[in-house]
Amino acid sequence: MEMKLTIRRVPTVVSNYQEDSPAAAGCGKNCLGDCCLPVSELPLYAFKANPAKLPSQEDAAPTKPLINLLLTEWENRMARGLFRYDVTACETKVIPGNLGFVAQLNEGRHLKKRPTEFRVDRVLQPFDPAKFNFTKVGQEEVLFQFENGATDESFFLESAPIPADRAPNVVAINVSPIEYGHVLLIPRVLDRLPQRIDQDSFLLALQMAAEAASPYFRLGYNSLGAFATINHLHFQAYYLSVPFPVEKAATQKIPLAEDNMKSGVNVSKLINYPVRGLVFEGGNTLNDLANVVSSACVWLQDNNVPYNVLVSDCGRRIFLFPQCYAEKQALGEVSQELLDTQVNPAVWEISGHIVLKRRNDYEEASETSAWKLLAEVSLSEERFEEVKAYIFSAAGLVQSDEEEVSEGEDTTYVPVPVAPLPITEGCLVLQ
Amino acid sequence: MATASSGEAGQGEGQDHDRRLLASSLTARYSDWVLEALDELPGSFLLTDPSLAGHPIVYASRGLAALTGYARREVLGRNARVFQGAATDRAAVAGVREAVRAQRAHQVAILNYRRDGSPHWVLLHLAPVFHAHDGRVLHFLAVQVPIAPAARRGTQCHAAAAALATGCREEARVEDDFPCASHAGKVFVDMDKRGLEAEEPRVASDCEKEKAMNTANSILSALNRYSKLTGLVVCGKRCDSFGIPALSSSLNLSLGRIKQSFVLTDTHLPDTPIIYASEAFLSLTGEIPAWLFIKPKKGYVQRKDGSSFRDLLHVSPIRDASGKVAFHIWVHLDVGAKHDFNGLTPEVWQLGAVGAVRVAVRGLSASGSLLRLSK
Numbered sequence: 011m012e013m014k015l016t017i018r019r020v021p022t023v024v025s026n027y028q029e030d031s032p033a034a035a036g037c038g039k040n041c042l043g044d045c046c047l048p049v050s051e052l053p054l055y056a057f058k059a060n061p062a063k064l065p066s067q068e069d070a071a072p073t074k075p076l077i078n079l080l081l082t083e084w085e086n087r088m089a090r091g092l093f094r095y096d097v098t099a100c101e102t103k104v105i106p107g108n109l110g111f112v113a114q115l116n117e118g119r120h121l122k123k124r125p126t127e128f129r130v131d132r133v134l135q136p137f138d139p140a141k142f143n144f145t146k147v148g149q150e151e152v153l154f155q156f157e158n159g160a161t162d163e164s165f166f167l168e169s170a171p172i173p174a175d176r177a178p179n180v181v182a183i184n185v186s187p188i189e190y191g192h193v194l195l196i197p198r199v200l201d202r203l204p205q206r207i208d209q210d211s212f213l214l215a216l217q218m219a220a221e222a223a224s225p226y227f228r229l230g231y232n233s234l235g236a237f238a239t240i241n242h243l244h245f246q247a248y249y250l251s252v253p254f255p256v257e258k259a260a261t262q263k264i265p266l267a268e269d270n271m272k273s274g275v276n277v278s279k280l281i282n283y284p285v286r287g288l289v290f291e292g293g294n295t296l297n298d299l300a301n302v303v304s305s306a307c308v309w310l311q312d313n314n315v316p317y318n319v320l321v322s323d324c325g326r327r328i329f330l331f332p333q334c335y336a337e338k339q340a341l342g343e344v345s346q347e348l349l350d351t352q353v354n355p356a357v358w359e360i361s362g363h364i365v366l367k368r369r370n371d372y373e374e375a376s377e378t379s380a381w382k383l384l385a386e387v388s389l390s391e392e393r394f395e396e397v398k399a400y401i402f403s404a405a406g407l408v409q410s411d412e413e414e415v416s417e418g419e420d421t422t423y424v425p426v427p428v429a430p431l432p433i434t435e436g437c438l439v440l441q
Numbered sequence: 442m443a444t445a446s447s448g449e450a451g452q453g454e455g456q457d458h459d460r461r462l463l464a465s466s467l468t469a470r471y472s473d474w475v476l477e478a479l480d481e482l483p484g485s486f487l488l489t490d491p492s493l494a495g496h497p498i499v500y501a502s503r504g505l506a507a508l509t510g511y512a513r514r515e516v517l518g519r520n521a522r523v524f525q526g527a528a529t530d531r532a533a534v535a536g537v538r539e540a541v542r543a544q545r546a547h548q549v550a551i552l553n554y555r556r557d558g559s560p561h562w563v564l565l566h567l568a569p570v571f572h573a574h575d576g577r578v579l580h581f582l583a584v585q586v587p588i589a590p591a592a593r594r595g596t597q598c599h600a601a602a603a604a605l606a607t608g609c610r611e612e613a614r615v616e617d618d619f620p621c622a623s624h625a626g627k628v629f630v631d632m633d634k635r636g637l638e639a640e641e642p643r644v645a646s647d648c649e650k651e652k653a654m655n656t657a658n659s660i661l662s663a664l665n666r667y668s669k670l671t672g673l674v675v676c677g678k679r680c681d682s683f684g685i686p687a688l689s690s691s692l693n694l695s696l697g698r699i700k701q702s703f704v705l706t707d708t709h710l711p712d713t714p715i716i717y718a719s720e721a722f723l724s725l726t727g728e729i730p731a732w733l734f735i736k737p738k739k740g741y742v743q744r745k746d747g748s749s750f751r752d753l754l755h756v757s758p759i760r761d762a763s764g765k766v767a768f769h770i771w772v773h774l775d776v777g778a779k780h781d782f783n784g785l786t787p788e789v790w791q792l793g794a795v796g797a798v799r800v801a802v803r804g805l806s807a808s809g810s811l812l813r814l815s816k
Contacts, residue, residue, distance in 0.1 A: 053784075079783070081796030086789050089757075094474050095666045098760040098799055102807050112807065117478075117662070168784045190800050226804070251804025 015131035015340040019354060021239040024184045024194065025147040026092060042152065042180070042199055043145040052152055052180070054170035055079060056159025057221040076221045077249065079166060080181070083153040084191050087183050092151060097187045107377030109255035109283075112363045114188070115372035130235045130336035133311050137204040143242035144182065144196045152182045153193065156218060164221060177201040179214060184246065188358060188365055191249035195229065196242070203243040205234050207307040207319070213300040215245045219325030220296060226251045228322045230357035233307075235316030236333050237356035245321075246357075255362025256329055257322055259283040267408040273298040277407060279398075280329075284384035285360050286394040287331040288401070296325065302405045303328050309404035315397060318357035331360050332397050335387040348383055355387040463518055466490040466499040470579060475667035476500075482663065484656045485509065486584040487521060488570075491541070495520050499580070508563070508585060510556035521583055526554035530642065537567060544569045544578050548653065550588055550645050562588040564645040566653035570664060582660050586653045588643045665764070688717060689810050695801035701794035703772040705759070716768065719794075725750075725775060750775040755791045759798055762806035770798050 023029065027041065040046050055076060087093065095116075102114040129135065137143070155178045159165060172178050177198035184192045195218055197203070197211040215229050229247040232238040261278035274294040280287045288306075293299030303319070310317045310332060320329040335355050338344050352367050353359060364380055366372045371379075389397060402409060467475060467488070479488075479500060485508040488500035498521055501513040509524060516523060525534060533551045540547030546568040553563050566584040645653075688696075696705075702721035753774040761767040772791045774780075782790040805811045 075783075078793055078797070081800065082785065082789060082793035085792040085796040085799070089792065091472060094472065096760075098803055099665050099764045101764045102762045102803070104807050104809070117666070166784045168786075190796070190803060226800075249800050251800055252807050 014129055015337060016127045016129050017336055017339045018125040018127055019239075020125045021128075022186050023094065024186060024240065025142070025144070025151055025182070026094075026185050027146050027148055027151075028142045040149045041146055042149065044200065046149070050149060051169045051171050052149065052178070053083075053154040054167045055154045055156050055181075056161070056165050056167075057156065057217055058162060058164045059158060059160045074223050075164060075166065076218075077224050077227055080153065080193065080222075081191055081249065084183065084193070087150070087153075090150070092183065092185060093187060094185050097190055097192070101372065104252060105375055105377055105380065109258055109362060109377060110253065111255050111375070111377055111380040112250070112252055113372055113375040113380075114363070114365045115369060116188075116365045117367060117369070126239075128239065128336075130316070130340050131314070133233050133235045133314050133316055134206055135204060135234055135241055137202050137241060139202065142240060143202060144180075144194070144199050144240070144244065145202065145242075147182055151185070152180050154181055155179060156181050156195065156214075158217070181218075187248065188363070189248040189250045191227075191247075193247050195245040195247060197245075198243075205238050205241045205243055206311050207231065207233075207304055209300060209304040211243060211245075212304040212307065213297060215321055216296050216300050216325040216328075218245075218247065219321045223324055224249070225323050227324075228254070228320060228361075230321070230361070231319040232356045233311065233316050233318070235314075235336050236318050237336065237354045250363065254320075254322065256280070256283060256285075256287075256320065256360070257327070261289050265410040267410045273302060275299055275302045275407075277402075284381045285331050285333070285388040286391070287329050287360075288398065290328040290330065291326060299325075299328065302407070303330065305405040306330060306401040309401055310397070313400070318360055320357050320361045322361075329361070330401075331357070331387075332389050332394070333360070333387045334389055334393075338386065344386060348386060351383065353383060355384060360384060360387060462493065463490075463497065463499045466493065466580070471664060471667045475663060478663040478667060479660065482656065482659050484584060484586070484652070486582060486656055486660060487516070488660075489521055489581045489583065491578055491581060496541070496581075508555075508561075508587060509553070515556075524553040524585075526552075526558075526560065528552055528560060529554070537565065540567055541581065544571075548645075548650065550643055552642070553585070562643040564588050564649050564653050566650075566657055568657050568661075570661065580664075582657055584653045584656045584660075586645070586649050586656070588645050588649055590643065689805065689812055691805050691810050692801060692812075693717075695805070696798065699794050699797050701772050701791060702774065703770055703794045703798075705768040705770055705798070707768055722773060725773060751777055753787060753791070755788070755795070757795050759795075759802050761802050761811055762804075767802060767806070767811070768798075770795055 040050070057076070088096070097116070100114050100116045102112065105111045105113055154166070155170065155172070157173075157179060177200035179195065179197045180199050182194045182196060184194055195215060197214050203211070215231070219227065219229050227247060227249050229245045231245050234241060259280050260282045262281050263276060263278045266277065274292050275290055275298055276292045278289040278291070280289060290299060290303050290306075293302070307317065307319065307330070315332050316334070316336060317330060317332045319331070321327075322329065333355070335344070339349070351371050353364060359365070362380070364375070364383070366375065388394070401407075480503055482502060483504055484502060485504040486502045487498045487505070489496055490499045493499075497518045498516050501511075501516050503513070505516070506512055511523075522534070529552050533549050536549055537547060537551075546566075548564065548566045551563060551565050552560050553565075554560050563585040564587075566586070568582050569578045570580045570582060571578055696717055696719065699719060700721060701719065702725045703719050704715045704722055705717040707716050753776050755772045757770050757772075758766040759768045759770050772794045774787055774791055776787070780787070780790070802811060
């Protein structure tokens with residue numbers, strides 16, 4: 011007899027149509043369902059065909075068409091009043107300390123609605139069309155389709171028909187944004203895929219990061235059981251021109267056996283960071299990197315280990331965090347003090363961007379308090395090593411027999427810049 | 442009392458019309474979520490609209506009934522003097538009236554009457570809610586905090602105050618130098634009345650005042666958060682003069698990459714002077730005429746050389762990381778000239794500058810590198 015582990019939480023409203031009762035067929039609401047979408051047109055951003063090699067250095071060219079378009083359209087939706095609140099009116103600060111956690115006070119994100127039960131012990135659950143999913147969002151909440159243009163140059167069309175032969179990938183706004191530009195990337199929206207990573211979808215996420223070409227535009231993924239609330243395949247993304255703590259944390263490279271060098275992917279372990287995780291970098295092509303990471307994710311999903319993924323540095327660095335906070339919460343093992351902050355440690359929080367509900371928590375936020383919260387999320391060292399071994403096996407990685415190198419050699423510690431980082435690419439030029 | 446008059450015959454219709462008018466006072470300016478947010482705030486408070494006939498109450502908080510005995514719907518549409526009564530100090534009432542007329546904040550201990558006629562002392566905290574851009578008053582907020590008799594004060598009050606927010610943002614702050622009217626000696630009390638009405642007027646304690654202030658600030662925060670995002674920003678203070686801030690080099694660098702023709706103005710300075718003008722703007726107009734920026738204008742703009750162009754103008758407030766409005770951005774577009782809008786409409790294309798400035802300001806501000814002068 012299987013016992014279900016659940017927690018109760020107030021789900022975030024990501025679409026203005028989320029609270030409506032499920033619409034009958036032919037809703038006339040201009041949604042993304044089969045009733046409306048196939049006959050509609052949406053703007054289309056076609057990204058450059060897969061580059062054979064990842065750009066080694068950031069492009070000298072200052073133009074970033076995808077980001078420009080995304081911010082323009084986002085501002086347009088703001089002007090049209092589609093968001094539940096103005097996120098730029100939410101105080102935000104970088105907490106003094108080594109890692110520079112970013113705290114935000116957002117009292118409007120979760121109104122006092124009735125909390126819903128979420129099952130936290132099954133990472134893979136079948137798609138349930140009765141529950142809210144992204145086919146129910148309004149077309150005005152969709153910014154554009156995001157497809158591979160299969161040419162050397164990316165291009166944008168104000169209006170393009172939905173392809174007849176395959177489901178479109180769309181980028182939609184999150185009406186309860188964490189930051190300016192907060193969007194959802196929904197691969198093959200009409201295929202109604204449940205929240206689970208596969209190689210294609212993960213590659214799409216990397217392609218978006220690479221196309222955006224900005225280290226301040228990151229993508230994130232939460233599995234079920236790791237605080238995803240909508241069981242319809244999606245990634246999140248937003249723009250914040252501040253480094254994330256996890257991006258500044260020290261890492262230690264894991265030496266790999268010779269023949270692993272084929273794919274060119276490196277793996278490191280995070281050290282001196284409250285949540286244990288792996289960092290995947292390199293790869294001869296974006297495909298190689300996507301392959302390795304998605305294999306790891308698939309193992310975690312199939313073996314019921316909840317996890318979060320952060321895609322950073324234009325798709326060059328991927329952070330993978332297996333976690334267990336929700337399970338602890340369901341078993342009553344989390345202190346009331348932490349529960350009272352009502353922070354659900356999903357990918358952004360784990361990466362160091364923490365949204366706080368209560369002013370007290372915000373005023374008193376410190377590196378220590380952030381660390382304390384995130385430490386609860388991490389797998390124990392023992393369990394992490396166990397999971398890591400399985401992940402390696404699933405991803406075809408072989409740890410070499412070399413002795414663990416002492417901290418001197420391979421440990422890369424990115425020194426905390428004393429002065430604020432000059433924004434070399436920061437602002438955004440429309441051609 | 443306060444609702445727009447309706448004749449006998451059209452009474453039902455008239456009432457509906459009034460109700461809609463009252464409801465739209467808030468929802469025209471703020472998104473619907475503002476009502477939920479206000480409903481969550483503790484305490485007894487009202488929002489009134491001075492632009493409607495009779496200056497009626499357009500919103501009453503959940504805590505109103507507990508304090509005054511009036512149900513919320515009973516006071517909607519009525520003027521706030523419904524809470525006053527026979528022994529309410531006339532000088533106190535005059536003070537409130539004067540503050541409303543002068544559109545400034547005011548705090549006063551006043552004897553109010555509950556629905557059942559029983560009197561009680563409250564600290565009334567009144568503050569105008571200004572449209573940050575053009576300075577007109579959109580609403581007044583009025584917070585009522587009960588004043589305990591001297592004997593009963595102490596730990597209870599202190600604990601309550603400690604639980605409330607203490608941080609205030611300038612924009613959301615109500616002016617703290619308002620005259621606090623302690624009317625000892627000026628009360629005209631009819632000696633025949635008993636009880637509260639006969640006792641000395643109460644003076645609010647510091648923590649009661651702080652509680653009122655905090656509630657007022659929470660209300661302003663909520664209004665700002667949910668203001669309809671068409672550029673409406675509210676603040677509790679009219680523009681004061683500050684020194685013109687110097688933009689940091691990082692910000693200048695970021696702004697320099699934006700291709701649209703735009704300027705940034707500083708909200709807090711009189712006449713909202715320009716603190717940054719893009720290259721494209723300077724070549725568009727040839728100079729920076731001051732008159733151009735007092736009011737939003739769609740129309741013809743004259744260049745320095747005498748020629749003119751038809752201008753498509755978009756204005757938006759820009760907030761920094763503290764959530765306060767730091768600047769306004771004015772994006773111009775010469776409608777007649779040829780542009781590459783990258784497949785977008787001109788109006789939407791302009792918004793690119795706004796988005797770009799927003800993220801630059803927010804990010805740099807969070808890292809403390811927005812202005813050369815540190816805060």
